[in-house]
Amino acid sequence: MLIVFNPAAGARRRRRLFAALDLIRGIGQRPEVAETSHRGHATELARQAAEEGVRVVVAAGGDGTIAEVAAGLAGSDTALGVLPLGTANVLALELGIPRAPAQAAAVLAMGRTALLHPGIAQYPDGQELLFVQMLGAGFDAAVVHHLPGGLKRAIGKGAYVLQTMREMPRYRFAPIRVSIDGRVEDVASVIVTKGRLYAGRFLLAPGADPRAEGFHVALFREAGMLAAMRYGAALPLGLLPRMRGVEILRGGSVQLRGEAIPAQADGDAAGFLPSAIAPAPRPMRIVLP
Ligand SMILES: Nc1ncnc2c1ncn2[C@@H]1O[C@H](COP(=O)(O)OP(=O)(O)OP(=O)(O)O)[C@@H](O)[C@H]1O
Secondary structure (H helix, E strand, C coil), X not given: CEEEECHHHCHHHHHHHHHHHHHHXXXXXXXXXXXXXXXXXXXXXXXXXXXXXXXXXXXXXXXXXXXXXXXXXXXCCCEEEEEECCCCCHHHHHHCCCCCHHHHHHHHHHCCEEEECCEEEECCCCCEEEECCEEEECHHHHHHHHCCXXXXXXXXXXXXXXXXXXXXXXXXXXXXXXXECCEEEEECEEEEECCCEECCCEECCCCCXXXXXXXXXXXXXXXXXXXXXXXXXXXXXXXXXXXXXXXXXXXXXXXXXXXXXXXXXXXXXXXXXXXXXXXXXXXXXXXXX
């Protein structure tokens, strides 16, 4: 087992990593630990471990680190493990992976796996980006693009709330053209999701499951600050999927087009549209409770 640790959020994360390591070592396993030193590093480390035939590579970090490790493991037989040390940890919440380090470590030690079906976003320059949870374009991606890293480290999840407030009056809400298996929709924002949760434990797409094939596509038809405020208020109440102007469709391949529209994947900035989203060529294994 290799544990890929993102130290970016500081000492608290490291303590939680050590707590997990204590348990894993306590039952006689000797995992290696590799620390990431830059963005994308987790993918390189995971790819190398998969080539060497390592059985499980654990992403010790948040959803961004999980996506990077998953990208490195794609196409291999190495399973993805998760030690949730991030800010929101949406995938861990989604799949019932415990946040407490000792409990998460116990899950890893058990080694029970399930199939995970990631998505891949393709850009016109040939770049491909794998995501395990979601790809959003429009307002929520603008929030992610402009989120100051320091603010997130200082106040955690509150940074997203603050940045959302800042973004509301200035985001342009330029139209996005979404094609879902050929059906065309023009919307203000869109989230192509594998999972049912968003921004923590808030309901976005009832019935979605990263262990299932296909995507749920949440369309936000209404533009402007008032609509963004309504959607933002509905999210923590679990009412977002039922709001006026919100529609959730299912599909297997999704194309997103628009002028200078930002995108985010698994909570990290993911360039600008256009982007074509399809299932990863092969599902992968993930260690689950
Ligand atoms: N050493 C590093 N220095 C700076 N950034 C890093 C480093 N290692 C990894 N990163 C980047 O930090 C990003 C965010 O990390 P991660 O997802 O683990 O935490 P998070 O954003 O706090 O959690 P969540 O996504 O659950 O909110 C990753 O996508 C990764 O690219």
